[in-house]
Amino acid sequence: MLDAKTFLVDTNVWIDYFMASEPHGKEVLAFFEAVDQRGGTLLYAPTTLKDVFFLVPRILRREAQAAGELEGISFAPAAWACVRSMTEIAAAAPLTLPECDLAWMLRTRHPDLEDNLIIAAAETCNADYVVSYDRDLLEHFSPACITPEQACNLLSICS
Secondary structure (H helix, E strand, O other): OOOOOOEEEEHHHHHHHHHOOOHHHHHHHHHHHHHHHHHOOOEEOOOHHHHHHHHHHHHHHHHHOOOOOOOOOHHHHHHHHHHHHHHHHHOHHHHHHHHHHHHHHHHHHHOOHHHHHHHHHHHHHOOEEOOOOHHHHHHHOOOOOOOHHHHHHHHHHHO
């Protein structure tokens, strides 16, 4: 058996996981299940915690508003539950001054600071892959950045 892989999971994949978002919900769930079954390691960048905490209530509020059920609902408990779940199933990657410096240096390769912080955190903790649906990130940092589907295929090979 090949060595277990370490995956730093990008914010968009966490959101799809928690919200069962279409069109990627099933693939993301399959990825998380494959990592669990194959003994892989999940990581997140600390900035992703705050993004999930901000985005989950926003998405839930939009869905409740569309269903006409917005009155008196607080979505903060859902946001707290999501970030707690992240800390239970994944480990935080480092995000300190050296990672910020690396993100700065990456600006000529990829212009998005937030994405570069993800890459820098993954680099520092020696993650094998960054799992994302961000097209620019996948393009600019291939083959280190892969989709959840690609990660599932890789994990199938590893079994």
